[in-house]
Amino acid sequence: MAVDQQGLLARLVRELVRLPGIGQKTAQRLAFHVLKAEREEALRLADAIRAVKDGLSFCRQCRNIAEGELCECCLAPKRDQTRILVVEEPSTTYAIERAGAYRGLYHVLLGALSPLDGVGPSDIRAEELVDRVRLGGIQEVILATSPTIEGEATAIYLTNQLKPLGARVSRIAYGIPVGMDIEYADDVTLLKSIEGRRDL
Numbered sequence: 001m002a003v004d005q006q007g008l009l010a011r012l013v014r015e016l017v018r019l020p021g022i023g024q025k026t027a028q029r030l031a032f033h034v035l036k037a038e039r040e041e042a043l044r045l046a047d048a049i050r051a052v053k054d055g056l057s058f059c060r061q062c063r064n065i066a067e068g069e070l071c072e073c074c075l076a077p078k079r080d081q082t083r084i085l086v087v088e089e090p091s092t093t094y095a096i097e098r099a100g101a102y103r104g105l106y107h108v109l110l111g112a113l114s115p116l117d118g119v120g121p122s123d124i125r126a127e128e129l130v131d132r133v134r135l136g137g138i139q140e141v142i143l144a145t146s147p148t149i150e151g152e153a154t155a156i157y158l159t160n161q162l163k164p165l166g167a168r169v170s171r172i173a174y175g176i177p178v179g180m181d182i183e184y185a186d187d188v189t190l191l192k193s194i195e196g197r198r199d200l
Helices: 008-017 024-036 037-056 090-099 126-134 151-164 187-195
Strands: 079-085 104-108 140-143 170-171
Touching: 024 090, 079 126, 090 104, 104 126, 126 151, 140 151, 151 170, 151 187
Parallel strands: 079 104, 079 140, 140 170
Antiparallel strands: none
C-alpha cells in the first residue's frame, strides 16, 4: 500500500488480514470502504462487532452460540430431544438451521481431534457429549464432522465412546453436490458417494 504504511489505515488492514479468507487486497478494499463510508455506517459495524464480543458466549449445554446460558435450540421445547447432531463449529449449526433440514439438538465440539497439533479428546470436550448421552433420553447421535483426516478420526473416536451407551450412532452422508456433473467430482467424493448409496 503506497499510502499510510504505518498509520491507522495500515493498522486496520493488518487486523482485517487476520480474518479467515481475507487476503491483503481484500483487506485493503474493505479498509478503504470503511474510510469512505459515512461515519454512522462505520460505527454501526464497530458496534456490531463489539456487541458480538460482549453479548455472545457458548451454550452451557451444547456449546453453540448463545446470548445467555443456553442457546435458542436448547431452549426450544418443540425440538426433538432424542437426537443430537455433532458438529465441529457453530458455523455449521448456522448452515444446517438455515437449510431447515434438522429439528433436534446439537453438540458443538469447537474443533476436531488432531494429535499432531496437540488436540486431544479433552480439547474438544468429548466427555461432555458422552455425559449427555449417558444421562438417557438420547436415541440417536448423528456425527457431522468434516470429511478430513481429523474429522474422520473424531467420528471414529466418538463412535467408540458412544456405542456402548446404547444410542444409535450415525454419520451424515457425503457425495456429489446437487447440480454437479459427476465427471468433475474428485476421487474421494466419488468413493464416498458410492459407499453412501441408498436403495430406491
